[in-house]
Amino acid sequence: MRQPLVAGNWKMNGTRQSVAELLAGLKSGVGQVTTAEMAVCAPAIFIPMTEEALTGSAISWGGQDVSVHESGAYTGEISGGMLKDFGCKYAIIGHSERRTYHGESDELVAEKFEAALNAGLVPIFCVGETLEEREQGVTEAVVARQVDAVINRGGVEMLGKGVIAYEPVWAIGTGKTASPEQAQEVHAFIRSRVAGHSQAVADGIQILYGGSMNPGNAAQLLAKADIDGGLIGGASLKAADFLAIGIAANA
Numbered sequence: 001m002r003q004p005l006v007a008g009n010w011k012m013n014g015t016r017q018s019v020a021e022l023l024a025g026l027k028s029g030v031g032q033v034t035t036a037e038m039a040v041c042a043p044a045i046f047i048p049m050t051e052e053a054l055t056g057s058a059i060s061w062g063g064q065d066v067s068v069h070e071s072g073a074y075t076g077e078i079s080g081g082m083l084k085d086f087g088c089k090y091a092i093i094g095h096s097e098r099r100t101y102h103g104e105s106d107e108l109v110a111e112k113f114e115a116a117l118n119a120g121l122v123p124i125f126c127v128g129e130t131l132e133e134r135e136q137g138v139t140e141a142v143v144a145r146q147v148d149a150v151i152n153r154g155g156v157e158m159l160g161k162g163v164i165a166y167e168p169v170w171a172i173g174t175g176k177t178a179s180p181e182q183a184q185e186v187h188a189f190i191r192s193r194v195a196g197h198s199q200a201v202a203d204g205i206q207i208l209y210g211g212s213m214n215p216g217n218a219a220q221l222l223a224k225a226d227i228d229g230g231l232i233g234g235a236s237l238k239a240a241d242f243l244a245i246g247i248a249a250n251a
């Protein structure tokens, strides 16, 4: 039985004050979430205050990216070890915004996956097709290529130490959610792809859905057999909305 994971990706949002309010709201309401694990992936500068607020709570936290390097002359980068030092459990890897705006390749993302693991973090590894790719009918080929890059680097056992997030690029921040059926189809495809290497890893790995998930559509998405939680952008910035998604996963 896979535990649902509902993770927030705050992206580049928040102020000292708004983050403090959000964290306080999450802490006071998380008791209503009975089944899912809740996590927030904060901008690096807010991680210390996230650690301070959430230590001892049921909510985990993480970063939004990780360097492939452990330390050294890499201006602007944050290492996995630094995230770990501030109590992070997770690091998002290969988000489509990093693939698109920062030119991250499948190979680089796989390298980051390994770097996160080496630092003791759990990678939340994002895959997903663009609208153009979906319209061309190559969704499965794209997602397979992205997943295979990690398997090719470290084997299916390495992949199994992370979490996969299927985030169709056309559904991110657009208000256009994949239908539960559309999402389930791709999630099942990803799981079968992993099963081609190891049934045990396929059975155990959490596959989250991300892309305009909100309190109104979460329950239907989470009801699908291969959807094991969500990676939430916009709706994770409001405590009530984010908690409502966690509550939608209550058994």
Ligand code: 13P
Pocket (backbone or CB within 6 Å): 009, 095, 167, 171, 172, 173, 174, 175, 210, 211, 212, 213, 231, 232, 233, 234, 235
């Ligand atoms: P939205 O929930 O804002 O569509 O963002 C999804 C996402 O990109 C999470 O990583």
